[in-house]
Amino acid sequence: MDMVRTKDLLENFTLTLVAGEDGLHREIITSDISRPGIEMTGFFEYYPKERLQLIGKTEMAYFLSLSDEQRKDRAERLCTDITPGIVISRGMDIPESMIEAANKSGVPILQSPRKTTRVISRLTNYLEAKYAPSTAVHGVLVDVYGVGVLITGQSGVGKSETALELVKRGHRLVADDSVEIRQEDYDSLIGNSPPLIEHLLEIRGLGIINVMTLFGAGSVRNYKKISLIMNLELWDEKKQYDRLGLEEETMKIMDVHVPKLIVPVRPGRNLAVIIEVAAMNFRLKRMGVNAAEEFSDRLTKMIEQEKDGLE
């Protein structure tokens, strides 16, 4: 997993480094952010010193109401040897005692022109994305009518060929062969391609092709939420395949259960069309239209009527 250092924040946000330059290489080990309000009063028992500290207007106002001696004491105790940094919001001036303590212990002080709540949400989003659990799966990720479809299946079953046909039909390729997946929040999976093979597709007999230069910028996407898994497998005469679509199977990736369809492959079966329809049907279901269930209800009614007729 990528490590996040304080200097990454400096590069990704509009922050100004005010003091403690020595500590820029410090590692931020958690996505939690602390607002050291209680600590300012002198209560350091539960001080989460390994977190990024954020000082807003309230904390600063309180700090400024302290005596010089107290300020020095609090600032020194805030700047521990593992604190990755202190962010000051609203572009507030930073008291001399804090700058001194920061320079001494090498805790970077970063000043942001934005409001405290904005800073918290932006930093939290950034850190959570960085610290999201991640994994890689063998498969192809395409965006079909806005639905992120992960095509899985054994090597040589035709995943890439199917993706090519989908791209030809105006859909978008996200990743071929190897999909990096990270979990955001507790319920969504975001897939992207490893940087080295971005926009590339390997077609047996043709070799590696660049989908973006061949089909244009509209044919690729950098990342996409995975909503549906289509598992392609060679047609097995003995296996029972879903004929109705009443039951929804799922596959678990990290903590998330994703709806999964198993599609048998046979020469001449147009998989691109099947995937297109699966994606549309998936959207319809999410909008509340379920063809299989509606049919089942209709059948139930019919059977009941027939039964009444017999009695």
Add this chain to the structure above:
Amino acid sequence: MKEQTFKITAETGVHARPATLLVNKAGQYESEVEVSYNDKKVNLKSIMGVMSLGIPNGAEITITATGGDEEDALKGVSEVIKEHLGE
């Protein structure tokens, strides 16, 4: 499951051409063959997956094979590695 670790000594690392040899070899077996490098694991039968790892000279990689012919698979892959990539 069979597992073996190799060290890549080839100057260019696992570049496109040697990667192809490796993938073609792995594809001959029924077993699931995977390669892991730097905590990342990919299917050794997938050329893009293997190349996406960008394995350099000096790297240590682990090959795992699971399935009916796992022993043969590991042996076959190991021969290709020893001939073209490392030890």
